[in-house]
Amino acid sequence: MLEVRDLHSSYGKVEVLRGVSLDVGDGEIVGLLGRNGVGKTTTLKAIMGLVRTSAGRATFDGVDLTGIAAHKVPGRGIGYVPQGRGIFPNLTVEENLFLGLRSDPSAPQRAAVFDRFPQLQQRLSQKGGTLSGGEQQQLAIARCLVMQPKLLILDEPTEGIMPILIKKIRSEIRKINNSGVSILLVEQNLITAFKICSVIYLMEKGSIVHRSSAAELKSRPDVIHRYLGMAA
């Protein structure tokens, strides 16, 4: 579905991505892990067309994404929830949800959102910025799902969220995946990654250094310690 091959990218003279390759297959939840500053977010931005790549390619269902403008990527079926959620704080919840649609939302489109996120329905006229962190995260994910993506890219969805809500978001991600949406997840939270990902990539200094199933990685404390600097 998503194939990233030997992606390079630089901020000025600093090379941030040095040949990243990864795959997300149909119906998979793939985790991308690594310490701060290794290029996880840049990888996602390169896929979304937000940073320019100098070499390599990212293709989605066979279509090269690296050449096309950022605003055309969502239309190809990729939803992206950036780090820090990226909602519009001064627009209402309702406006936030249906911004991406070309016309007013239909009843089934509205129902699909509110069945999954009933809390949002109670807050429709509230400004996005007044929601709690967890609710903002739900709003950001819901907004992507309105566009009916085939792949959902989540950048640290559990960052800065109450532990009690992390569990909820985790199960939400799993449910979304069960409805047929593939997921690429950047995570710092190892437990979340182990619990929901089927495949995990580890990144270090702009390239992928390890790929294995979650179960396999769990049994390799040396690898975890080396690249993530913590015990599982």
Add this chain to the structure above:
Amino acid sequence: MKERINRTVLLVVLAFLVAAPWVLPAIGFDYWLDILAEIIIWSLFAASVNLLFGYVGLLSFGQALFFGMGMFGVAIGIAKLGLGFWPALGFGMTVAIGTAAVAGALAVRLTWHYFAIITVVFSLIFYFLALSAKPLTGGDDGTSFSMPAMLEAGGFELSLTDPTVQYFFILSVAAAAYFLKYLIVKSPFGMALMAVRENDVRASLIGLNVYFLRWITFVIAGGFAGLAGCLFALFGRYASATYMFYHVSGEGVVWTIIGGAGTLFGPAVGTALLIVVREELSNIWEHYPILVGLVVILTVIFAPKGLMGFWNALLDRLAPAPADRASGGGRPNGAVDAAAVPAERRTGP
């Protein structure tokens, strides 16, 4: 409740505007009908600034260019090309919108102060061109013309030379333009514009073509300014390059900010208030713009959403909607936003 109050106020204002040709002379304000017509025209110009600044976040100091293009289009159309009333109006609109389409394609590549600067530069270029193209524009003297009839059938003739006809023509064109603006900002397209204003990167991440949205808004705004220019030319039977100067653009910005950028009727409120202030105060005190400057500073600090924002906040307090009451105790938006978006590029202050 809030909507009912707003609707009532709107109806009262509309009723006043419709009755004005009879009410104003009756209470001894004869010459105010012309000032009212002028306010209506300039409020369209402020609406043009507002579409760009209030809805896509582009602060233009060059809208006078399109105002002037509409103005010269009508004046040259009638005086030099011998066009009738409606063709001249169409010609003025075409010139204004055409200029906006070309200038916009270049200008909206930039944002914030760069955008403001390039719009000033564009309007200055055309200001000096208009001054120097004396055979076409009349240079310093401008172009004047005599009013062709709007409608001629048999012995009947309808023309703007009748002050009441002129007033209602201006009022109905402006009302139609404001209705169009309402349709634009309430549509999904208007929502998309607001997303671009709030954060252009996020807007492109939900599939919105930021460049195109900014460009098309620039063209529509150019159309509004051009329409105001056409009406003003017809109103004064005259076109002059002085109306293309960026000072005029700046007035539009001031009216919009004081009235309330990003609100439907804010610009009209700001325009009305400041033109009335100008008419009344300029007789007594020639340095009255100092007061206007002070009001702008106070507005920006204490009522950043202008008079309409202030009015809406007042209504919210008097008659809160149930949903707003439930939300109470929300955190300040700015703080949440800044904390929530560490890694992303934020556009604008």
